[in-house]
Amino acid sequence: MNIKIYDNTNDLITALAQAVCDVAKEAIATRGQFNFVLSGGSSPRKLYKLLASEPNKNQIDWENTCFFFGDERFVPKGNSQRNSLMAKKALFDPLKIKNSHIFKVDTTGSPEEAAQKYAESIAAHFQKTPVEFDFLLLGIGENAHTASLFPNTDVLDETEATIKSVFVKEVDMYRITMTAPLINQAKNIGFLVFGKDKSEAVFQILEDKSGSVVQYPARLINSDDHKVVWYLDTAAASRL
Numbered sequence: 664m665n666i667k668i669y670d671n672t673n674d675l676i677t678a679l680a681q682a683v684c685d686v687a688k689e690a691i692a693t694r695g696q697f698n699f700v701l702s703g704g705s706s707p708r709k710l711y712k713l714l715a716s717e718p719n720k721n722q723i724d725w726e727n728t729c730f731f732f733g734d735e736r737f738v739p740k741g742n743s744q745r746n747s748l749m750a751k752k753a754l755f756d757p758l759k760i761k762n763s764h765i766f767k768v769d770t771t772g773s774p775e776e777a778a779q780k781y782a783e784s785i786a787a788h789f790q791k792t793p794v795e796f797d798f799l800l801l802g803i804g805e806n807a808h809t810a811s812l813f814p815n816t817d818v819l820d821e822t823e824a825t826i827k828s829v830f831v832k833e834v835d836m837y838r839i840t841m842t843a844p845l846i847n848q849a850k851n852i853g854f855l856v857f858g859k860d861k862s863e864a865v866f867q868i869l870e871d872k873s874g875s876v877v878q879y880p881a882r883l884i885n886s887d888d889h890k891v892v893w894y895l896d897t898a899a900a901s902r903l
């Protein structure tokens with residue numbers, strides 16, 4: 664298991680930003696493109712702002728970077744709950760990223776249609792090559808969900824590497840999410856987790872042997888694999 668623990672959030676975010684830059688450089692040098700999956704919620708805001716400012720912004724060739732979302736809230740374009748809106752403000756606008764490089768979830772149809780269209784746009788981008796993102800960023804909730812893989816939802820049983828819609832009773836809304844098999848195909852996965860409020864979930868996911876993935880969905884992400892790195896601050900790691 665690959666767990667990195669930092670004294671404070673700033674050190675954590677700085678290290679994670681450097682890891683993103685390193686993967687981006689390697690991906691662009693070898694494959695000509697960096698495919699970067701963003702997470703939502705509030706935790707990544709600081710990371711996005713750091714990536715969009717000196718010196719990090721000059722380390723990545725943004726012209727050859729494409730952005731995706733691990734999950735999205737099924738709400739209309741421009742709604743303040745959208746994960747893509749936070750990324751727009753913190754990352755895309757400051758870096759003047761072209762719209763054609765941002766793969767957003769279109770929520771104009773039904774949730775099922777949104778998931779299908781998103782899966783199709785990703786497949787079209789990768790053409791005939793395997794859908795393996797270069798860096799896939801994740802967070803967790805206090806209930807151990809990751810992306811929109813929430814406890815006790817059917818999408819946890821999905822065996823196909825794809826995009827699915829799911830109604831999450833807990834938050835009373837539809838979400839569009841990458842399935843665990845799709846996430847696990849990524850070349851590099853980074854969990855960004857800080858704060859004491861997440862410490863119990865971190866323990867349940869990484870160390871506790873009781874319960875199941877149905878209760879702690881982030882366990883579906885292969886933590887044994889060296890490509891998965893947990894970036895924690897001491898507060899989030901305090902139960903380990």
Ligand SMILES: O=C1O[C@H](COP(=O)(O)O)[C@@H](O)[C@H](O)[C@H]1O
Pocket residue numbers: 702703704705706707733734735746801802803804805809810811
């Ligand atoms: O619902 C979500 O929550 C998680 C964690 O968010 P945070 O606000 O606690 O950082 C996030 O990773 C996921 O993308 C988001 O949709």
